[in-house]
Amino acid sequence: MQAPDYQAETAQCVFIGRMLGRVTDKWTVLIVRVLGRGPCRFNALRREVGEISQKVLASTLRDLEENGLVSRTVTPVNPPQVEYALTDLGRDFLRPIRGLAEWVLENAARIEAARAEYAARVST
Amino acid sequence: MQAPDYQAETAQCVFIGRMLGRVTDKWTVLIVRVLGRGPCRFNALRREVGEISQKVLASTLRDLEENGLVSRTVTPVNPPQVEYALTDLGRDFLRPIRGLAEWVLENAARIEAARAEYAARVST
DNA sequence: GATAGGTGGTTTCAGAAAGTTACCACGCGG
DNA sequence: CCGCGTGGTAACTTTCTGAAACCACCTATC
Numbered sequence: 001m002q003a004p005d006y007q008a009e010t011a012q013c014v015f016i017g018r019m020l021g022r023v024t025d026k027w028t029v030l031i032v033r034v035l036g037r038g039p040c041r042f043n044a045l046r047r048e049v050g051e052i053s054q055k056v057l058a059s060t061l062r063d064l065e066e067n068g069l070v071s072r073t074v075t076p077v078n079p080p081q082v083e084y085a086l087t088d089l090g091r092d093f094l095r096p097i098r099g100l101a102e103w104v105l106e107n108a109a110r111i112e113a114a115r116a117e118y119a120a121r122v123s124t
Numbered sequence: 125m126q127a128p129d130y131q132a133e134t135a136q137c138v139f140i141g142r143m144l145g146r147v148t149d150k151w152t153v154l155i156v157r158v159l160g161r162g163p164c165r166f167n168a169l170r171r172e173v174g175e176i177s178q179k180v181l182a183s184t185l186r187d188l189e190e191n192g193l194v195s196r197t198v199t200p201v202n203p204p205q206v207e208y209a210l211t212d213l214g215r216d217f218l219r220p221i222r223g224l225a226e227w228v229l230e231n232a233a234r235i236e237a238a239r240a241e242y243a244a245r246v247s248t
Numbered sequence: 249g250a251t252a253g254g255t256g257g258t259t260t261c262a263g264a265a266a267g268t269t270a271c272c273a274c275g276c277g278g
Numbered sequence: 279c280c281g282c283g284t285g286g287t288a289a290c291t292t293t294c295t296g297a298a299a300c301c302a303c304c305t306a307t308c
Contacts, residue, residue, distance in 0.1 A: 012229075013154050014174040019228040019235065020150045029144055030137050042256050050138040053296050058257060068238020079255035079304060089234050096223040103220040104143040105136075110213050111143065114192020166285055177267055182286060203274060203284035 022067050027052060027060045029097050032069065032086065036094045039085035069093055146191050151176060151184045153221050156193065156210065160218045163209035193217055 030049050034040060040048070046057055061084060064070035069090035075081040086094065154173050158164060164172070170181055185208060188194035193214035199205040210218065 010174045026144045050134045066242045096227040099220040099223045
């Protein structure tokens with residue numbers, strides 16, 4: 001990696017940014033993580049993820065479906081059942097997602113400490 | 125991990141979500157990744173990241189500083205120099221961040237294919 | 249037989265976040 | 279003197295998120 005080409009780097013950043021905009025946000029990470037334990041229906045997902053509104057869950061799931069990470073299967077019984085599951089691509093994605101989630105869990109205390117220290121530094 | 129406690133799982137999701145909200149978004153990933161190559165000044169960072177506005181870069185950097193991932197050093201020359209660098213915590217964070225960025229680069233084609241397939245399925 | 253609750257969403261609308269643009273003080277090169 | 283580069287902030291606009299209500303349909307309860 002000698003003599004890095006900064007124009008190429010910038011282009012790569014823009015590209016990664018565009019892709020990240022598609023497949024990562026706070027909710028994506030949580031949803032993929034939960035679906036990693038097995039298929040799940042809409043309201044069950046909602047309950048498990050916690051503080052997510054129906055609208056945002058619905059649109060996030062549609063995005064995930066559009067980008068090929070999640071499949072949506074409707075069983076036409078009454079009331080209709082809609083089951084969400086990870087695709088192969090989604091299961092692949094699980095690895096970086098879990099890396100992120102685990103890091104956050106392991107380092108939460110350090111982040112909190114940094115925040116407290118920052119607040120003290122600013123207020124003084 | 126037998127007999128998962130779903131209430132605890134939901135609480136964990138909420139907690140992870142809160143932490144993720146602090147340390148990850150599209151821009152955070154890109155900025156940390158660039159700073160992983162070494163310290164960088166404001167406008168250099170801006171040029172390298174690409175399509176980011178000054179305002180968003182400034183506020184993202186302040187968030188990163190607040191959460192202890194990035195340090196900000198002002199050298200009072202004229203014009204003043206402001207150098208941003210990763211802290212120890214930020215360098216630790218580099219690993220999951222790189223995992224994410226690499227996954228996105230490796231799987232961009234699969235995502236694009238899924239999008240094309242989805243678009244075809246919907247429009248028909 | 250009305251009423252409450254669960255199914256998987258959409259609609260509506262306020263408020264928050266992100267993005268765009270302009271501007272600041274300062275110096276330096278042409 | 280004009281514009282560029284330094285590191286931002288302020289005002290304004292657009293986009294997005296979040297809370298709540300509503301929908302049709304079914305089941306269980308009182």
